[in-house]
Amino acid sequence: MAHAIVIGGGIGGLTAAAALHAHGWTVRLHERAASLEPVGSGLAIGPNALRALDTIGAGDPVRALNAFQGEGGVRRADGRWLSRTSIQTAADRYGDPLVVTLRAVLVDLLADRLPGGALHLNSTAALTDPGGAATPATVTVTTGSGAGEETADLVVAADGIHSPTRTALFPGRSPIRYTGLTAWRAVTRAPAGGFTPAEAWGRGTVFGINPLAGGRAYLYATAPAPEGARAPGGDERAELLRLFGDWYDPVPALLEAVDPGAVLRNDVHHMPRPLPAFHRGRVALLGDAAHPMTPNLGQGACQAIEDAVVLAHHATQAATGSPGPGVPDALAAYTAARRRRTTRVMRRSRQIGRMTALTGAVPVFFRDAAVRLAGLLGPTALDRQGDMIFRWRPPGEPA
Template sequence: MTSPSTSTPTALVVGAGIGGLAAAAALHGDGWAVTVLERADAVEPVGAGIAVAPNGLRALDTIGVGDRIRALSAIQGAGALRRPDGRILATTSGDAIRERFGDPMVVATRASVVEALLDRLPAGALRLGSAVVDVDPGDAARPAKVATADGAAYAADLVVAGDGIRSAIRGVLFPGHSAPVYAGFTTWRAVVPAPAQAGSTLGETWGRGQVFGAMPLTDGRIYWYATANRPEGEKYADPRAEVLALFGDWHDPIPELVGAASPRDVLHLDVHWSATPLPAFHRGRVALLGDAAHAMTPNLGQGGNQALEDAVDLAALLANRGGDVAAALPAYTALRLPRTTAVVRKSTRMGAMAQWHGRTAVALRDRALRLSARLSPDTAIKPLDDVMAWRPVARA
C-alpha cells in the first residue's frame, strides 16, 4: 500500500477528466504530491468538443493555462438561434460575450484542454488502467484509502473523486442517494471539416424536441452536436444515419455537416442529471467534483466549466487553511453545493424549453424568443450573468 508522506501532503485524484486533471494540476502547483488514477487504458477525447466559458477561463488562469486555451478561440462575428427552416429567432456575438463577461467563449476540442492540463503535471503522475472500486474516506486522524480493481491499494491525505456520472466513490460514500436520472433526450457529437460557408453554421437551431448546434474550431474544423427526445438506452448501429434521418431536412449546412462525419466518429450519449442534490460534496478526506458531484444537462455548456470551478476552489480553500483537509472540505461543500445546484437547475430549465415538442408550445416559444430579441439584443446571454460572472476563491 502506498502511504502518505509525513512531510509533503499527498492527494489521489480519481478520474482523468477535465475536472480531475484541473484539481491535480492546481494541487501540484501548491506543493502536493499528486497521483491521478484513471480507469481507461488511454486518455481519450470523449465528448469531441467543449465550450470553455469565461468562468472556466478564469479557473484555468489559476492553473496557468488560461491563455493557452484563449488562443484556441475561433468564434467571430454574429451567432444565431434559428428555426429548422433557417429563420433567425435571436442573435448574439462573441464580442457581446467578451464585453459583458470580460472573456470570450472558447470552443475547443476536449483533447486540447486535456493536453494543456496534463502538461502541468509531473511525469509519472497519471496511472492508466487503474479502476477504483472502493474507498475508505478516513477522518481527521487517519488517511483516506482507495482500492483498485487490480488489487492495488493507496492511502493519501486527500482523495478527489472526479470519476464521472457513474461515480463508484459517490456510491460508496452516499449509498442511499439516488443516482443521476435520465433527462429525456440523447445526444450526438462530432468534429468535421468546415464547409465553404462556415460562418453560416455558427449557433443553434431549435425544432420540435430537437436541437442542432455547430461551432467553429481554430484549426478550421467544425464541432457539431445534436439532441433529440428519445427513450433511454436506445443503441444505433449507424449513429450518423440516425442523425441524418432526424436533421436531414433542416436548413443548410446542417445536412452537409452531419454527412461529413464518419459513422465511427459520431459519439452518442444519453443525458442524465442530478435531480436530487447530494447532502454534501465531501465525506472524511474525500471531495467529489464535476459529474461525480453534480451531473447536469449540456444546455448551458457548463458541465466542464463547473468542474473547473470545483477544482480550483477546492485547491484554494486547502491552501488558505494550510492544507488542513478536515477544515477545508466542509468549506468546499458550503461554497460549491449551492452554486452548482443552481446551475444544474438552470441548465435543466433551459433544456426543457429547448426540447418542447408540441406544435403550439414550440410556436409560442419561438414567438417569445423573437420578441425578446427585438426588445433586448443581449437576450441570449443575459440569463448567464450569474453563471459566468464567477470569480475563483481569493487566496490568503
C-alpha cells in the first residue's frame, strides 16, 4: 500500500490527507501546532471547491452550512451600491452556492475523514531528501519525545505561505513579497434584523460582511500598513473602529459587538512570479506553499482544496509497487494540471487587490465608475467574471 506524509494541518493538508486516504493510501499528517484551528475565522467556499469536496464526501455537509441568501455585491464606504448580484442567480449559473462558514467547522469535517492515528499534533516535519524514481522521500520529524526520520512514497508540503519546504526545493526562487496591506478577520453576532452581504471599498481600504449559520457574522477588512505593524496596545478592534467606525450601517455596530481578543490580523503577501514547478522528486507543494495569493477573490482555501484532489488523483494512478516508481512522473502531471490555473487565479486576485488599494480621489472615482457600469449590465454580466474560477471540475468529472 502506498504511503504519504503530509506536512501541515490546514485546509489544504487535511484535504490532501483525506483524499489520499480515500484512494487507498496510508497517511501520516504532521502539524506543528497543538490543535487544529484553535481560533475562529470564516472563509468562503465556492462552487469549484464544493465539487472538489464531493470527491471525499464532504461537499453536502458543507452545503448544509449555507447561510448566504438573497443579494450581495460591492458598496462604497457610505453604503451606496456599486454593483449587486443575486446569490441565487450565481448558484443557478454554477450549479452550487457560495458557502461562507467558520474555518474551524470545515477543518473538523476534514479531520473526521482521516483514519485513526493519521493526525499527529505537536509534530514538526522537515524535508530531508525529496527522493527520486527509485528512492523514497525522507523527512525528519521532531516531537516532544525527540526526532527521527520517516520515509514515504509521497510527501505533500502544505506548510503555508512561508513554506520551509518550498525554500528547500527552490532556494532563491519566487520569494513572496509584502503587498503593503494588512488584513483583519473576526466573527461576531449578527444584528437582530439581519444584514445584506457585501464588500465595501473605500480609499485603499476594504470591509466585508457575510452571514454565518447560527446568527453570526464574519467580518474581514484590509488597509495599508507597514509590514509587521500592530495596533497600539494590541487592541486591533480599536484600530478597526478608527478605520471603519464611520462607514455605513451596520459596520460600526458589528465592530462594537466584536470581542477585542478575537480579532485576527495578518499581513498580506503575494508571489510576483510563479514557481517553475509545484514538485520535485516525490514532494508536491500545495496551497499557499505553491501559489500564495491575496484574499481578494476568496480563493486561497478553494485552490488548496482543488490542489489536493487533483494531486490524489494523479498520484494514485502511479502508485503501484514500492516505492511507487511512477510517483515523480505523476507529480509532473499534477504541476501541469495546476500551475497555469492557479497562476491565473493568483494574478486576478492581485489585480483586484491593486484596485481596492487605490487611494487617490481621481483613481478611486474612475474605479468606482467602472464597477458601477459593470453592475448596470446586470447580475449575469457580473457572474460571468467568475466563470473561469467557478466552472472548474475535478479530474474524471464531465465538464
